[in-house]
Amino acid sequence: MTDTFRVALAGNPNTGKSTLFNALTGLKQHTGNWAGKTVSVAEGTVRHKDKQYRFIDLPGTYSIFSNSADEEAARNYIIFEKPDITLVVVDATSLERNLNLALQILEMTKNVVICINLIDEADKRGITINERLMARRLGVPVIKLSARNRAGFPLLLDTIDRIVSGKITCEPAQFKYDGEIEAGIASLEPFVKEVVDDRISSRWVALRLLDGDESLLNELNERLKAKEETVCNLS
Amino acid sequence: MDGTKCGILFEGKKGDFIRITSMEIEGVMRRRLLDLGFVPGAVVEVIRKSPLGDPIAFRVSQTTIALRKEESTRIQGELIQRD
Numbered sequence: 001m002t003d004t005f006r007v008a009l010a011g012n013p014n015t016g017k018s019t020l021f022n023a024l025t026g027l028k029q030h031t032g033n034w035a036g037k038t039v040s041v042a043e044g045t046v047r048h049k050d051k052q053y054r055f056i057d058l059p060g061t062y063s064i065f066s067n068s069a070d071e072e073a074a075r076n077y078i079i080f081e082k083p084d085i086t087l088v089v090v091d092a093t094s095l096e097r098n099l100n101l102a103l104q105i106l107e108m109t110k111n112v113v114i115c116i117n118l119i120d121e122a123d124k125r126g127i128t129i130n131e132r133l134m135a136r137r138l139g140v141p142v143i144k145l146s147a148r149n150r151a152g153f154p155l156l157l158d159t160i161d162r163i164v165s166g167k168i169t170c171e172p173a174q175f176k177y178d179g180e181i182e183a184g185i186a187s188l189e190p191f192v193k194e195v196v197d198d199r200i201s202s203r204w205v206a207l208r209l210l211d212g213d214e215s216l217l218n219e220l221n222e223r224l225k226a227k228e229e230t231v232c233n234l235s
Numbered sequence: 236m237d238g239t240k241c242g243i244l245f246e247g248k249k250g251d252f253i254r255i256t257s258m259e260i261e262g263v264m265r266r267r268l269l270d271l272g273f274v275p276g277a278v279v280e281v282i283r284k285s286p287l288g289d290p291i292a293f294r295v296s297q298t299t300i301a302l303r304k305e306e307s308t309r310i311q312g313e314l315i316q317r318d
Contacts, residue, residue, distance in 0.1 A: 062267075062270045062271055063266065063267065063270035065263070065266050065267075065270070067263050067266070067267050093297070094296065094297050094298070096272070096296050097271075097272050097296045097297075097298070100270055101270075
C-alpha cells in the first residue's frame with residue numbers, strides 16, 4: 001500500500017520551478033526562460049521510499065493577492081486544494097524579492113519548504129546564504145539546491161518524507177501587524193472560523209477581509225455554496 | 236546630489252538613482268507595486284524612457300520594470316545620484 005501526497009511548487013517567475021519539476025518528475029514539460037511561461041498547472045509523480053508524491057507546478061507569481069489569473073490560480077490551489085506540502089522555490093541571487101512571496105505563503109499554510117534554487121549561480125557571484133539561520137527565523141525547512149545540476153534533491157525528498165511522516169513539524173513564522181490590524185483580526189476571526197472549516201487559516205481569511213479582497217470573497221461564497229449543495233444531495 | 240531633491244519617479248532622468256519616500260496609490264495596484272519591490276526606502280534606477288516619455292523602465296531589486304505615467308507620477312522619492 002502506498003500513500004499519495006500532493007506537493008505544490010510555488011515561486012516567482014523565473015526561479016526554476018519548472019526545471020525543478022521536470023528534474024524531479026522526469027517529465028519534459030516545456031519551459032521557457034521568461035516570466036509567466038507556465039500557464040496551466042502541470043502534474044507529475046515521484047516515488048520516494050515507500051511513498052508516492054504528486055507534484056503540482058503552479059504558475060510563477062510575485063504575489064498571491066489576485067492581481068491576475070496566474071496569481072488567482074496559485075492562491076486558489078494553495079488555499080482550497082490544500083496540498084500536503086508547498087515548496088516555495090526562491091532565487092538565491094535575489095532573495096529579497098522572492099521572500100516576499102514566501103512570507104505570504106507562510107501565512108496561508110503550514111507545511112512549507114523553502115527551496116533556495118540557483119545556488120550555483122549565487123556561488124559564482126559570491127553570495128553565501130545561511131540557510132540554517134533562515135530556517136530558524138522562518139520556522140520551516142530551508143534547503144539549498146540547484147535544479148539544473150540536480151544538487152540538493154536527496155535532502156529535499158528526505159525533508160518532504162520527514163514532514164509527511166510527522167518527524168518534522170513546521171511552525172511558520174507569523175507576521176505581526178500593528179495594533180489596529182491585529183485588533184481587526186481578533187474581532188473577525190471567531191466569525192470566520194464559524195464559516196470556513198478548520199482547514200483554511202481563519203487568520204489569513206480575516207486579513208483578506210480587512211484587505212477588502214472581493215475576488216476571494218466570491219470564491220469562498222461559491223465554494224461554500226457548492227459544498228452545501230453536496231451536503232443537501234447526500235441527505 | 237545627496238538626498239535633498241525631492242520629486243516624483245516620473246521626473247527622473249536616465250541614470251538617476253532615486254530613493255522612494257512615499258506612494259499615493261491605493262488598492263490592488265499599490266499591493267502589486269509593493270510586491271515588485273517599489274517600497275519606501277528602496278533605491279530605484281531610471282533605466283530608459285520610451286520615445287514619448289511614457290512608460291519608463293526602472294530597475295528595482297535587480298529587475299527592470301516599466302511603469303506607466305499614471306503610476307510613476309504618484310510615487311515620490313529623493314534623488315540620491317545623477318550621472
